[in-house]
Amino acid sequence: MDASLQEFIEDVNGTGHLRIEHDFGDGFVRLQTSEAERRQAAQDIRCSENIVLEMLRNSRDAHASHIFVALAREGSKRIITVIDDGCGIPESMHSLVFEPRVTSKLDTSHMDAWGLHGRGMALYSISVNAVSAEVADSAPDLGCSMRVVSDLSTLPEKTDQSSFPTFELSEDGSVNVRGPRNILRTVCEFAIESRANCSVFVGSPAEISATMYAYGLSTLAAIDRIFCKDEREIPLTKRLATAGDPATFAKIAGSMGLELSERTARRALDGEVAEVDPILDRVVLTKSEVASSKGTKRKGRSIGSKGIRLSADDAQALKEATMSAFADIAEAYYLEGDVEPSVRVRPDRITISIPTVPSS
Numbered sequence: 001m002d003a004s005l006q007e008f009i010e011d012v013n014g015t016g017h018l019r020i021e022h023d024f025g026d027g028f029v030r031l032q033t034s035e036a037e038r039r040q041a042a043q044d045i046r047c048s049e050n051i052v053l054e055m056l057r058n059s060r061d062a063h064a065s066h067i068f069v070a071l072a073r074e075g076s077k078r079i080i081t082v083i084d085d086g087c088g089i090p091e092s093m094h095s096l097v098f099e100p101r102v103t104s105k106l107d108t109s110h111m112d113a114w115g116l117h118g119r120g121m122a123l124y125s126i127s128v129n130a131v132s133a134e135v136a137d138s139a140p141d142l143g144c145s146m147r148v149v150s151d152l153s154t155l156p157e158k159t160d161q162s163s164f165p166t167f168e169l170s171e172d173g174s175v176n177v178r179g180p181r182n183i184l185r186t187v188c189e190f191a192i193e194s195r196a197n198c199s200v201f202v203g204s205p206a207e208i209s210a211t212m213y214a215y216g217l218s219t220l221a222a223i224d225r226i227f228c229k230d231e232r233e234i235p236l237t238k239r240l241a242t243a244g245d246p247a248t249f250a251k252i253a254g255s256m257g258l259e260l261s262e263r264t265a266r267r268a269l270d271g272e273v274a275e276v277d278p279i280l281d282r283v284v285l286t287k288s289e290v291a292s293s294k295g296t297k298r299k300g301r302s303i304g305s306k307g308i309r310l311s312a313d314d315a316q317a318l319k320e321a322t323m324s325a326f327a328d329i330a331e332a333y334y335l336e337g338d339v340e341p342s343v344r345v346r347p348d349r350i351t352i353s354i355p356t357v358p359s360s
Contacts, residue, residue, distance in 0.1 A: 044125035048078050048157035049186045051130065051148055054122040055082040056190045060198055062086030062104075062144065066215070066237055068201045069187060070208040070258055076152045081136070081205065081257040083145040083212070085237045094135040098127040113193050129155055136257035143236040147257030158182040169285045184279075191279050199346060203276040205258040209240060209265075210273040213249075216241025218353070243269070281345065310350070315343045322352055334359050 022030040045051060052069065059067045064084035072079040087104075089097060096102050100121060127133040130150045138144035158180045165179035165188055179185055184202065191200040201211055216225070216238035228234060228242040236256055243249035249265035260268075267273050310318070322341045330337035336357040344351045 044121065045129040045155070047155060048080070048150060048152070049181060049183055051080055051126055051150060051155075052082075052183050053186050053190060054126060055080065055146060055148070056187065056194075056200070058082075058122060058146075059084035059086055059144070060190075060194050062088070064143070065198050066201070067198055068208045068212055068237065069203075070205045071183060071202065072205055072259075073152075077131070078150045078152055078155075078157060079147070080150070081145065081147045081208075083143065083208070083236055083256055083258075085143040085235055088140045088142050088144050089135055089138040090140055091138075094138065097135065098123050098133055100124040113189075134257075137236060137255055139232070142232075142234075145236055145256040164188075164282060167283055167285050175285070187279055188283055192283070195280060199278040199280070201276050202279050205253070205260060206264050206268060206273050207276050209249075209253045209258050209260060210268040210271075211275040212237055213240040213243075213268055214275045218351075245269075277344065278346070310343070310345055318343055318350075318352070322354065326354055330359075 020030070045054070056067060056069070059082060062084065064086035066085045068083045070079075070081040070083070072081075093102075102124075123133070126148055130148050132147075132149045134147055136145040136147045138146075160180045161182045161184070163179050163182065163184070165177050165185040168176045168178065170176055177185065177189065187200055187202050191198075194200075201208065203211065216234075220234070220238050220241050224234070225242050231239050231242045231252055234242055239256070240249060240252055243252055243265075246262040246265040246269060249269055250260045250262050253260045253265065264273070319341050322343075323337075323339075326339075326341070327337045329335070330339075336355075336359050339355045339357060341352050341354045344353075
């Protein structure tokens with residue numbers, strides 16, 4: 001075929017003219033903005049860890065104080081669901097947020113340890129590289145749930161996804177992180193960076209469902225749970241607490257991108273699925289002694305939100321003191337006094353929960 005005829009056919013039927021804004025000759029061109037964005041997006045996301053990080057940053061910038069990350073793997077598919085209590089996304093924007101340059105941060109952007117965030121390209125980059133990316137559920141002031149499915153054969157991740165990173169305190173006071181740069185390490189590093197603003201939870205869909213169920217029970221008034229006519233009016237992170245049976249529990253979880261069987265839902269309702277603590281509760285300095293801000297030293301102290309975390313010994317001492325104080329109350333109200341309270345350290349508070357069991 002004549003070269004000029006072939007070029008004419010490609011110009012008419014091909015896509016080259018859609019990618020080039022100007023041809024300077026000698027092989028140099030100026031790309032169309034859309035083509036440049038597409039190529040950049042392909043480079044922004046190179047692994048599962050990148051997806052998780054961008055989704056976490058997105059939740060943080062939506063002013064979330066609680067972020068729940070559910071991870072699952074089915075064959076070569078990685079499924080990532082992130083649910084937060086941020087400002088939420090209107091239904092009309094559920095698809096548009098995955099288009100390039102779409103952002104809610106017209107006058108603001110966020111510079112963090114990973115660079116500038118707020119260009120309106122993060123979710124677009126995820127959608128370009130993933131098998132699917134969607135807003136599972138979101139509404140203004142009710143939080144957001146996003147679900148991403150990626151193909152590990154084209155978008156890989158670290159082989160070792162089970163190892164939890166270790167944190168070593170150096171003599172100059174800096175913290176060295178060791179271990180594979182897997183998803184857990186990515187979440188840990190983000191949680192440390194954002195510890196003043198939010199708590200991050202990570203686990204399987206079942207574990208995250210159980211955790212949000214417990215969170216809803218502890219933060220929703222009983223009347224709001226029992227007499228709830230439409231769970232969609234409840235914030236996503238608390239919504240599972242309105243479920244009274246396994247079928248409803250599984251349905252609500254599924255609407256947020258968490259696929260559960262009714263059997264698993266039953267186990268979560270019965271307390272047989274362990275809830276997960278904020279990931280910073282698992283971050284412990286490997287040095288045996290860490291200098292406190294007052295110059296004293298304490299064994300087993302861990303890094304937490306705003307630098308405050310209880311050691312195991314201190315947590316146990318607090319439990320024992322609580323049990324002692326609760327003894328008289330338990331006797332007066334005909335409750336079992338020999339129960340063990342749970343102690344949780346949050347970014348802004350220490351929560352002590354005491355089971356109320358009628359005495360036999």
